[in-house]
Amino acid sequence: MNTLLGKKVGMTQIFSEKGDCVPVTVVAMESCIPVLQKTQEKDGYNAVLVACGERKPKRTNKPLQGFYDKHKLKPARQLTEFRDETAEEDQLGKPLDTGMFSAGDLVSVVGTSKGKGFAGVMKRHNFKGKNSSHGTHESFRGGGSIGMHTYPGRVFKGKKMPGRMGGDRIQVKNLQVVQVDADKNILLIKGAVPGARGGMVRVTQIHKAKE
């Protein structure tokens, strides 16, 4: 296993040994329990089913409660599969910890970005907008023309226009693990991580630090 689910706690900064200031995101690993191993023969693909976090029993419906009872688990915030991962037999049913990570590792982090609502083209696609003077009127943040005339007589697919922004699954690769706190089950990851505070993030090790 080299993947963990955690909760983004917030950002701060720490000082390295040299005295450099390092911006870090604090990710607290919640109880993350591998439940089932899915296999190529039985299920058609390899994956580990993981239960992460806590959920009130009141908010758990009966079929789901039945599943948790069967596997002797408390209701979890999230049930997710980690594709192409393998869990050892003795890892099932026990919470994972941050032991798999060490300082200097490179990780990829997946989270759900903050929702921005219906956003214009300047915010959504980094369009330049228009001049605030030199005769511009009523159109300062518009996107301009969206196509030609009779030929082709339509707007091309994929034209960048205003619309819903944010709330997407975002993956950031090659972030460095700065510090691992095994007691508190905390990871400090250099730089920013997608999502709002309190959101779930998936941390996968992609490169192990050289000893």
Next chain:
Amino acid sequence: MNLVQQIEAQYEKEKPPEIHVGDTVKVHIKIVEGEKERVQIVEGVILRICGGGVRKTFTVRKISFGVGVERIFPLHSPRVEKIEVVKRAKVRQAKLYYLRELKGKAARLKELKKTGTSPSKKKKKATKKTAAKKAAVKKAIANKTSKS
């Protein structure tokens, strides 16, 4: 304390130097050049103090060769070795940005005089008095209990 504060607390200095806006300070900074290490001193007026926790920074302004120079230091950085307070000044603003427009004599600040009752001394006296009172009360209670 939440998790972020707990982590910040690990990197904060145990006894952060007591500085205020308007103080004239000497900041001792460690500078590493190749393998050599030396200490550089920046002397100037503290223009502002920003942020909290480990993220606290302060800005020092000095006039060097007729040009105003401002440097921002993280208070808890291990590179900031020592901060000496040379002068304290009476200041009415939290940020002294107005000093940027002033030159020479006009840019002086009114010095706080050390004589008289400084607030820290007053506090000490007060604590002594209260301590004496507390002791007296304790004695009285002890007497009462022994009598009964």
